[in-house]
Amino acid sequence: SQQGEEDPQALSIQEGENATMNCSYKTSINNLQWYRQNSGRGLVHLILIRSNEREKHSGRLRVTLDTSKKSSSLLITASRAADTASYFCATPSWAGKSTFGDGTTLTVKP
Amino acid sequence: GAGVSQSPRYKVAKRGQDVALRCDPISGHVSLFWYQQALGQGPEFLTYFQNEAQLDKSGLPSDRFFAERPEGSVSTLKIQRTQQEDSAVYLCASSLGTGTTLDQPQHFGDGTRLSIL
Structure with missing residues (x-):
């Protein structure tokens, strides 16, 4: 079973709008990471938020973490067609082995 | 190389055949991971x-799956007597792996798409 679960499963928005996707996990974590996967490609690391952080920014990305609710959210502002991809949260455990959710598929229409 | 390289990109095999999937990690990366991704x-x-x-x-x-990395760089994932449920994308990732690895990002290859007929 997966540690993380993303919500929604699919999201379709217009270019310029913001996209928010959520992740819930089950056990305690050291940090939580978000990855992007374009169709037919490997995953690309986007951002890491540590368990003692509540919010982190990187460019148009904003990640929040609520350890009391075991949840995280990824906000992409001013979305572009190139942001179309699947987004996964991941929680690393022993020796960096990561457990991934099933992802949110984001479609940004031009 | 610049990134993680996997070969072949696509592999079609008949049920019962053995397959071998190769991963070339980023040079100097200590840690190497294999993942299976279903559609x-x-x-x-x-x-x-x-x-x-x-x-x-x-x-x-299952014991039909075997992985090795004999010299600490290139890795091979071997699947013996393949079955239809083995059809998936097999992803390889590497990370620097020195010190605490929990907060090190993993760098992924583009995967091998395996189809078992």
Whole structure:
């Protein structure tokens, strides 16, 4: 079973709008990471938020973490067609082995 | 190389055949991971190497799956007597792996798409 679960499963928005996707996990974590996967490609690391952080920014990305609710959210502002991809949260455990959710598929229409 | 390289990109095999999938990690990366990704799902952990040592193989689905990294760089995932349920994308990832690895990002290859007929 997966540690993380993303919500929604699919999201379709217009270019310029913001996209928010959520992740819930089950056990305690050291940090939580978000990855992007374009169709037919490997995953690309986007951002890491540590368990003692509540919010982190990187460019148009904003990640929040609520350890009391075991949840995280990824906000992409001013979305572009190139942001179309699947987004996964991941929680690393022993020796960096990561457990991934099933992802949110984001479609940004031009 | 600049990134993680996997070959072949696509592999079609008949049920019962053996297959071998190759991963070339980023030079100098100590940690290497194999994942299996079914259509529409996230990657599922298979096995983990630190240099040539296989430290965790808890995710390998059966004894038909075998992975090695004999010289601590290139790794091969072998599947014997393939079955239809083995059809998936097999992803390899590497990370620097020095010190605490929990906060090190993993760098993924583009995967091998395996289809078993």
